[in-house]
Amino acid sequence: MKIVVCVKQVPDTATQVKISGADPKAIDTAGITWIISPYDEYAVEEALRIKEKRGQGEVVAVSLGPDRVKEALRSSLAMGCDRAVHVNDPALAGADTLLTAKALAAVIKQEAPGLVLCGRQAIDDDMGAVTAQLAELLGWPCAAWIMEEAVDAEAKSVRVGRQVEGGLEVFDLPLPAVLSAQKGLNEPRYPTLKGIMGAKKKEIRDVKASDLGLAAEPPQLSITMLEALPPRPPGRIIQGEIKDAVKELVRALREDAKAI
Amino acid sequence: MAGALWCVVEDDRKGAPKKVMAEVLGEAARLGGPAEAVWLTDTASDAGLAQLGAWGATKVWLLENAALAPYRAEVWTPALAELAQKESPKAILAPVTSRQREFMARLAARLGVGLAADSVGLAMDGDRLIATRPVYAGKILSKVTWAKPPWLATLRPNVFRPAEAQAGRTAPVERPAVTLPPATMKLVERREEVSTGLPELTEAEIVISGGRGMKGPENYVILEEMGGVIGAAVGASRAAVDAGWRPHRFQIGQTGRTISPKLYLGFGVSGAIQHLAGMRTSKVIVAVNKDSEAPIFKIADYGIVADLFEVVPALTAEFKKLLEKS
Numbered sequence: 296m297k298i299v300v301c302v303k304q305v306p307d308t309a310t311q312v313k314i315s316g317a318d319p320k321a322i323d324t325a326g327i328t329w330i331i332s333p334y335d336e337y338a339v340e341e342a343l344r345i346k347e348k349r350g351q352g353e354v355v356a357v358s359l360g361p362d363r364v365k366e367a368l369r370s371s372l373a374m375g376c377d378r379a380v381h382v383n384d385p386a387l388a389g390a391d392t393l394l395t396a397k398a399l400a401a402v403i404k405q406e407a408p409g410l411v412l413c414g415r416q417a418i419d420d421d422m423g424a425v426t427a428q429l430a431e432l433l434g435w436p437c438a439a440w441i442m443e444e445a446v447d448a449e450a451k452s453v454r455v456g457r458q459v460e461g462g463l464e465v466f467d468l469p470l471p472a473v474l475s476a477q478k479g480l481n482e483p484r485y486p487t488l489k490g491i492m493g494a495k496k497k498e499i500r501d502v503k504a505s506d507l508g509l510a511a512e513p514p515q516l517s518i519t520m521l522e523a524l525p526p527r528p529p530g531r532i533i534q535g536e537i538k539d540a541v542k543e544l545v546r547a548l549r550e551d552a553k554a555i
Numbered sequence: 556m557a558g559a560l561w562c563v564v565e566d567d568r569k570g571a572p573k574k575v576m577a578e579v580l581g582e583a584a585r586l587g588g589p590a591e592a593v594w595l596t597d598t599a600s601d602a603g604l605a606q607l608g609a610w611g612a613t614k615v616w617l618l619e620n621a622a623l624a625p626y627r628a629e630v631w632t633p634a635l636a637e638l639a640q641k642e643s644p645k646a647i648l649a650p651v652t653s654r655q656r657e658f659m660a661r662l663a664a665r666l667g668v669g670l671a672a673d674s675v676g677l678a679m680d681g682d683r684l685i686a687t688r689p690v691y692a693g694k695i696l697s698k699v700t701w702a703k704p705p706w707l708a709t710l711r712p713n714v715f716r717p718a719e720a721q722a723g724r725t726a727p728v729e730r731p732a733v734t735l736p737p738a739t740m741k742l743v744e745r746r747e748e749v750s751t752g753l754p755e756l757t758e759a760e761i762v763i764s765g766g767r768g769m770k771g772p773e774n775y776v777i778l779e780e781m782g783g784v785i786g787a788a789v790g791a792s793r794a795a796v797d798a799g800w801r802p803h804r805f806q807i808g809q810t811g812r813t814i815s816p817k818l819y820l821g822f823g824v825s826g827a828i829q830h831l832a833g834m835r836t837s838k839v840i841v842a843v844n845k846d847s848e849a850p851i852f853k854i855a856d857y858g859i860v861a862d863l864f865e866v867v868p869a870l871t872a873e874f875k876k877l878l879e880k881s
Contacts, residue, residue: 412798460755461755478806517700552839552857554817
């Protein structure tokens with residue numbers, strides 16, 4: 296079975312992110328440490344596990360973005376993906392989730408996998424929309440926030456447990472299907488030295504929008520501006536003996552903050 | 556611009572809308588309305604329909620069909636898209652829940668329009684809508700707008716001011732006929748979580764969170780006791796979840812749940828960026844930590860630098876006294 300995993304390269308959570316001085320709609324990318332979005336690592340790991348369990352198959356990592364994205368694809372290959380496709384086209388620089396999904400769907404149509412795995416959301420813009428949008432564009436069923444999955448022996452269907460408020464819903468989906476990984480699905484592996492060395496020889500195919508038959512179109516959602524988070528008003532450390540501090544805290548929560 | 560603002564109903568799967576719908580309907584009305592509810596369900600109760608009216612819905616579009624439960628995006632999407640194409644709403648809004656996030660994304664793709672997920676602010680600018688969304692772990696706010704209607708957005712719970720229920724305010728119910736495609740997904744089972752008796756994390760008005768300072772899974776019982784007294788949900792930091800002390804569904808943060816309660820109380824939580832990403836829109840933040848240098852004190856409204864195991868029992872007792880009085 297062939298599996299496509301969609302990954303996104305994002306700034307590391309701990310990285311300082313500043314708004315660009317030149318463009319109030321963009322961040323300043325100087326000095327940023329880039330990583331694979333953590334949820335996407337769960338997706339990569341799960342794809343590799345499916346392949347390993349079945350003893351055969353192919354895992355193809357796909358990503359959209361500028362040249363730096365190669366690094367994220369190389370990391371996916373080091374983890375064990377077989378090859379990668381890089382949608383690398385300045386025309387897609389301002390892509391919203393729908394344009395991203397259209398580009399990825401075009402790659403997926405070319406690849407014709409049995410299963411597509413994504414992360415629940417990318418931790419940069421937290422939109423969490425591409426999985427379901429891929430499913431819509433492909434006309435496939437989808438399940439988001441999966442905590443467990445099992446592909447049947449014939450690779451005709453997959454049983455997934457999706458996290459919902461108050462529990463887990465277990466569904467059978469016919470394949471092909473699109474799934475998004477939630478934390479808890481697995482524990483992603485670290486690339487081995489052998490994996491890292493091997494990744495250098497694996498193929499990363501560059502594609503442009505025109506290779507995918509995509510017509511130029513404007514995004515449906517666009518950023519008008521970015522704003523730094525307004526600082527919270529300074530807080531107050533309540534001093535004193537614990538019993539007095541606790542009394543004062545409860546009083547302040549009731550009378551000043553009206554929070555209880 | 557003509558057209559209604561549709562509010563997609565999130566319900567309890569038993570025929571009652573969740574109270575977060577008061578926030579969505581309230582916001583739709585504030586944006587100029589008309590605020591209309593759209594309810595896809597297998598079972599709508601009369602009380603539930605009345606509730607939507609009381610919260611200010613001027614109309615309820617009721618799509619009631621056994622095939623709409625359990626929720627499957629592949630069935631809901633064509634159904635609501637068909638209605639939206641016929642009625643041309645100006646906006647379609649829904650609260651952030653696991654299923655609404657997926658459904659609204661798929662609906663946006665089908666309608667070929669934009670989606671602003673997890674919005675914390677909505678405002679009209681002339682005749683266009685601007686949504687505000689936290690990005691980059693909540694360190695930056697992104698303002699976004701749409702190329703064309705309908706404007707699709709999901710709204711973070713506990714952020715928007717809820718409409719006040721007015722008894723006697725009612726909404727006419729329309730039952731439009733829509734085509735429901737056959738479902739390919741089949742529900743095998745639903746595994747309900749063992750109820751803690753406490754509110755759900757993302758909906759709770761008060762959230763208590765325990766971090767690495769809790770020292771072990773056995774100690775969360777003191778937070779649950781406090782939760783029982785003040786009606787709070789109990790969550791955990793990533794450190795505590797990764798240590799295996801609490802199941803992942805209780806994790807607050809970037810790789811967990813995003814919450815925005817009226818009151819957040821963190822005990823033994825250091826305040827790593829990825830935790831702040833999940834709770835920094837809380838209205839009032841209280842932090843208790845032995846370490847006066849813990850980053851959470853930088854965003855806390857009230858802090859106590861002390862051993863949580865001394866503070867928690869004292870605070871629970873004090874809360875109990877307060878609430879018994881009132």
